[in-house]
Amino acid sequence: MPSSRSAVAQVSMSCAVLRVLFLDDRETDIRPIRHVLESAGLPHIYRVVATGTQLRRALASSDWDIVICGDSVQELPALVSLQIVRELAPAIPFLLICEKMCDEHADTLVKAGAQDYLQKDDLTRLPFVVLRELRTATERRTRMQTEFALRRSEERIRLAAGAASLGIWSYNIAANVIDWDAQCYAVAGIPSGTIITPELFESLIHPDDRVRRREALTEAIRQGSEARMEYRLVRPDGGVRWILSHGRVYLHEDGTVKEIVGVASDITDRQVAEQALRASEARFRSLSASSPVGIFQADLQANVSYTNPRLQEIWHMNEPEILGRGWTARIHPDDVSRLVEGWSDASSRGSSFEIEYRLLLPDGETRWIFGRSTVFFNEAGLPMGTIGTVDDITDRRRAEESLRRSEKLAAVGKLASMIAHEINNPLEAVTNFIYLAETSTEVNEETQSYLRDAQHELQRVSQIATQTLQFHRQSNRQTRTAPSQLLESALALFARRLNEQQITVERDFADVPAILIHASDIRQVLVNLLSNALDAMAGTPGKLRLQLRRVSTSADGTDRVRITVADTGPGMESAVKARVFDAFFTTKGEKGSGLGLWVSGEIIARHGGRIQIRSRKAESGGGTVISFTLPVNSFE
Structure with a gap:
């Protein structure tokens, strides 16, 4: 048995001064107890209470290491005192000091929560009982704190998992049982409390995903690392849910696997959205590839990041040559600044843009282009870039020009007809008069020369009118x-x-x-x-x-x-x-x-x-x- 001094040394490791709460109304009963403690080298401070009210106040106002209760207090029976202590300070040791030992009474108190009891005339064991109960109380307090911290940690994990819609699971290797929380049961569509064996869980996994998930878990167990698994879960009602599961392997001291603990999230909505996005992108690519107009995407500085095949065909360039500012190499020099400045200005204002400009092809041919673009925005409403189309309108412009020319020529033709009608008749008359003058015997040689010159000029005027009419009276038959x-x-x-x-x-x-x-x-x-x-x-x-x-x-x-x-x-x-x-x-x-x-x-x-x-x-x-x-x- 350890000595009193040894006991004191051990007590001093946990507290510098022992704090004792006495439940007694006689100083004569308290003095021997204090003497034994002091003789054993246990420094202490104390307080004496004799009523229930005093006891409650004392427990509420200070932390006590031990409660020592006598059996002589009339107003505060030992059992009542014990109930108050257990209600307000359940971790504090409770010792009973009796005048005469009554085993039945003492057993009742011990069952109610008292740690030990001694007789007033035999306090030899008191220092060791105090030491034992202090140690036990310390261990109990530490255990309670640990359990409380664990409960708080688990509660925080549950709250975080609930907020993130995460299910928590663990796989006990020795018991060969999988433990699920309520979220896991809800996602799987299985009644809560159902015992989940590895075989049952395997049957819930989509057949096409079982091997892949099993291999990922086996590899994690082999390496003692984290496992990331993505698979489909088939619910009893036939519904399919996509699951993303992360698990960490925990080992025994000998290196064998103890358990795997992890979280699982239902990513079905994300998978559906991603599949819809992929399908949308595939549709866009297909439509873009077969589009009769050129399609492009660019940033706000007119740096192109995507073109479809039709645009590359119009530009006579492949996509790598067009990307960035490469597309400007085909723009007619007279149109470059007008196009880029107009596009940049519209993009900065977040507005749409339309323009007609020219391409200058390698063979020297000029093609007319009609381009339009619109700005697209992110979720915050900020402009991110532009998407637009280009169309080769050369044939349309030529047709329009041909129409304008035809209209112009029709007007000229009408004028030419009027001129021919108005000029040819007088010309014919003048020609006849000149002919008569030339054949006259009264006209001298000099006048004859003038008349020949006049005849030549009249023929020239007639030729001009005839050529104009000939052009506008073309045959309609090809x-x-x-x-x-x-x-x-x-x-x-x-x-x-x-x-x-x-x-x-x-x-x-x-x-x-x-x-x-x-x-x-x-x-x-x-x-x-x-x-x-x-x-x-x-x-x-x-x-x-x-x-x-x-x-x-x-x-x-x-x-x-x-x-x-x-x-x-x-x-x-x-x-x-x-x-x-x-x-x-x-x-x-x-x-x-x-x-x-x-x-x-x-x-x-x-x-x-x-x-x-x-x-x-x-x-x-x-x-x-x-x-x-x-x-x-x-x-x-």
């Missing part, structure tokens, strides 16, 4: 004609001039199909081009080159025929070349009407074709080349 035949028939008209001017003709005719055209109009164009070429080579031998080619334009893939007439004349200045297709512009002085190339250009445009001219001065080699293309099937 015929499929071989271009080579048209060239040869037009060339035959100049056989005498070719011979006189010593002009060599070079033909380079590819095998081209017959084209649907107004043959007389195209022959008029060829005659005009051949006549201009021979005029350019007048006074010196030269070479006339004629070429036929079948071509396909890069923009619309239209099958076309290209006809080229080239001469070796002195060429022309840039200023002249820029105006040769203007009405009434001529370099031939009084000999030219200025309508030939203008009429030719209008005829080609009405057929859906294009006419181009290249020329260089003699010091650079000289020569003029005029080419025009016609669709195999007329646009009209």
